[in-house]
Amino acid sequence: MSNIAEEIKKRRTFAIISHPDAGKTTLTEKFLLYGGAINLAGTVKGRKAAKHAVSDWMEIEKERGISVTSSVMQFEYDGYCINILDTPGHQDFSEDTYRTLMAADSAVMVIDGSKGVEAQTIKLFKVCVMRRIPIFTFINKMDREARDPFELMDEIENVLGIRTCPINWPIGCGKNFKGVYDRHDKTITTFTAAMGGQKEVATQTFDVEGADVDSVIGVDYHQQLLDEIELLDGAADEFDMDRVSRGNLSPVFFGSALTNFGVETFLKHFLKMTTSPLPRRTTTGIIDPFEEKFSAFVFKIQANMNKAHRDRIAFMRIVSGKFEAGMEVNHVQGGKKLRLTQPQQMMAQDRKIVDEAYAGDIIGVFDPGIFSIGDTLCLSNEKFQFEGIPTFAPEHFARVRQIDTMKRKQFLKGVSQIAQEGAIQIFQEFNTGMEEIIVGVVGELQFEVLTYRLENEYNVEVKLEKLPYEYIRWIENKEEIDVSRIQGTSDMKRIKDLKDNPLLLFVNSWSVGMVEERNPGLKLSEFGRD
Ligand code: GDP
Numbered sequence: 001m002s003n004i005a006e007e008i009k010k011r012r013t014f015a016i017i018s019h020p021d022a023g024k025t026t027l028t029e030k031f032l033l034y035g036g037a038i039n040l041a042g043t044v045k046g047r048k049a050a051k052h053a054v055s056d057w058m059e060i061e062k063e064r065g066i067s068v069t070s071s072v073m074q075f076e077y078d079g080y081c082i083n084i085l086d087t088p089g090h091q092d093f094s095e096d097t098y099r100t101l102m103a104a105d106s107a108v109m110v111i112d113g114s115k116g117v118e119a120q121t122i123k124l125f126k127v128c129v130m131r132r133i134p135i136f137t138f139i140n141k142m143d144r145e146a147r148d149p150f151e152l153m154d155e156i157e158n159v160l161g162i163r164t165c166p167i168n169w170p171i172g173c174g175k176n177f178k179g180v181y182d183r184h185d186k187t188i189t190t191f192t193a194a195m196g197g198q199k200e201v202a203t204q205t206f207d208v209e210g211a212d213v214d215s216v217i218g219v220d221y222h223q224q225l226l227d228e229i230e231l232l233d234g235a236a237d238e239f240d241m242d243r244v245s246r247g248n249l250s251p252v253f254f255g256s257a258l259t260n261f262g263v264e265t266f267l268k269h270f271l272k273m274t275t276s277p278l279p280r281r282t283t284t285g286i287i288d289p290f291e292e293k294f295s296a297f298v299f300k301i302q303a304n305m306n307k308a309h310r311d312r313i314a315f316m317r318i319v320s321g322k323f324e325a326g327m328e329v330n331h332v333q334g335g336k337k338l339r340l341t342q343p344q345q346m347m348a349q350d351r352k353i354v355d356e357a358y359a360g361d362i363i364g365v366f367d368p369g370i371f372s373i374g375d376t377l378c379l380s381n382e383k384f385q386f387e388g389i390p391t392f393a394p395e396h397f398a399r400v401r402q403i404d405t406m407k408r409k410q411f412l413k414g415v416s417q418i419a420q421e422g423a424i425q426i427f428q429e430f431n432t433g434m435e436e437i438i439v440g441v442v443g444e445l446q447f448e449v450l451t452y453r454l455e456n457e458y459n460v461e462v463k464l465e466k467l468p469y470e471y472i473r474w475i476e477n478k479e480e481i482d483v484s485r486i487q488g489t490s491d492m493k494r495i496k497d498l499k500d501n502p503l504l505l506f507v508n509s510w511s512v513g514m515v516e517e518r519n520p521g522l523k524l525s526e527f528g529r530d
Contacts, residue, residue: 004322004358005290009276011360013083013317015101017125018110019118023140026257027110028073028084034264035075035082072315072362080271083362087124093443095422096300098392099373101127103299103317103362106134106274109250110257113139113146113173117159125160130527131388132247133278135162136270139170142180143191143256146173150228153236153252163237163249167269168262170254171217171225178217180254180262181208181225183232188225190216191261203261244273277360280319282376284384287320289359294321294329295378297386298371301421302364303453312421314367316377319386323357332376332383340365340377373422391474391528394425394440397467397505398447401436407460414458415439415450416498424450427503430483430494438495439464440472469493469505471512473524478502480521487518501528 018024073084085104087097101107107128109121128135139152146152153164171178171188179190188206206213208229214222243249251273255262277289280297287295300315328339357363374389402411415437419426424446427438441447447464454460468491475481483494483502491507492515504524506512516524 004292007081007322007358008289008360010079011081011083011277011358012106012271012274013085013104013277013360013362014106014108014274015085015087015104016108016110017087017101017121017128019112019115019120022110022112022115022118022121023257024087024110027108027138027140027263028086030257030260030263031077031082031084031267032073032075034267035077074361078268078271081360082271083360085362093120094446095392095394095425095442097124098127098442099299099389099422101131101133102389103315104133105276105278105360106136108270109135109137111137111139111152111156113141113152113170113254114144116147116152116155122159125162126526127392129162129247130390134244134247134274135250136274137164137250137252138257138266139252139254140257142170142173142254143177143259143261144174146170149254150231156250156252162247163243164252165237165239165244165249166232166252166254167239168253168265169225169228169232171221176221177256178221179203180265181229182265183229188213188217189262189265191256191259241273245275277319281387282384283387284382287386289320291320292322293379294323294327295319295376295380296323296363297377297389298373298375299389301367301371301373303418303421303423312367312369312371313364314371314375315362315364318357318359318361318363320359321379322359323361323363325353325355327379329377329379330381331370332378332385333372334370334375336370338370338377369417372420391425392442393472393526393528394442395470396442396444396447397438397440397469397472399436399465399467400439400450401463401465402454403461403463410458411454411460411462412437414454414460418450418453419498425497427495427497430496430502438467467505468507471506471509473504473506473512473526474528475502475504476523476525477521481519486515486522489514497528503528 016024016028075082085100087100088094101124109125111117111121137156149170153166156162156164166183168180168182170180177191179188181188186208188208190204192203206216237249239251240249244251253262253266255266257263279286279288296316296318298314298316301312303312326339326341328337331338354363374385376385402408415426418424425440427440429436439450451462451464454462475483478501489511491511493505495503495505497503504515512524516522
């Protein structure tokens, strides 16, 4: 096997998804610890605290660099080269959060054992399902009071619609958390809490049939475990690698990220079960990661990393081959050849200039304003586009006007450029032209960012009037539909995007169904595709 193929084969590129506070940061931190990428736990946390100090968010553009630093992390572990993609949550939940999943080959879903499946998990999960990537579940915080594990499995299956296969099984929880049972090895690993930066916990492993188990976990817990094992073996789906790969079955692990219990076991199993870089579909066929010719697509654009130069950084996921610094590549959408200089890669704590990178890796390059989300870069002269970066449904809408009417031109330029980066989406009234701009965002913080950036970068003050709509639908069969004749509901509004695609806005979710019912033949979609 060539060196390039070997490099690609050992790559694992995945995203961690969760609802805020489920323990994503803590788990990531422990992963980095095993990879030797950080020496002390708490480093990621500190950075996160800085990231979320929203009051001074606008002033900490420097820290936006830092938040980017944490958006992709690369480290080595057990012969693998791991790229973790962070999916920003909390206030900075945005379209970027969804788009990050386009760059991943699999996802780790962290669930709080006491809370079960929460709202943000559902949203991110839907995107993973759309991509049919493998999804692994880590049920966290077992050192706290948690819900019944069978109930949690049921909830994942019913709410998310994916079958589950527990790889290990918890014995008690909270103060009575005894450890986990490994279903394959039929062993019990006992729980010992290790706080802070300790890398490995001294655990003990027993055979579940062994004579000493009673004394270690207690007679009652032992009996309960034996009953549950019987139930699981009879009722749970069997492990099936094919179904895992297709995203139909999620292997489930229990543990406690904070006390570092079950984390390394999870990481080891996960790295074995998950996939190396996957092939990607393009408009002209499938591109295999092992193809020698470099190709990549832009999935994220981050503006104004450096206040002195108003540059942007375009992040790209390498799909095939090897990248070398200074390489001349074809920018398909721009119709030009460019040299990618100063490519950067994010390590655990720093950004560094990279000389080479491989399929599966994420690199960032300076963008003088030429890239758009979804753009293709490649060595070949073929013109193709990678499929599968849809436009995601914004959930907040506002009418935006510039206060000084003389600044119309700057205003339009500003909103268009910011929209091109993918931070916001812009729409117009269905019947009139650019008079009124309607902005849609996935996370409300983007409104603040927009106002701030228009003022600071484009010198345009704007007024924002929030609109009550929360649901947007693209019309899939727009060619067949006369939009002005759609039988609507009182809370429905027709709009269009800048390419004149019609869309519908709704205040209530049930209106979406009502409109579908009233207009047979009308096909609505939660994702926009060009
Ligand atoms: P994120 O928002 O998903 O990144 O969550 P964090 O990793 O920041 O964790 C949220 C809170 O839960 C923090 O106070 C963590 O210390 C705590 N936490 C995370 N994992 C565990 C765990 O396994 N057990 C307990 N008891 N607390 C945890």
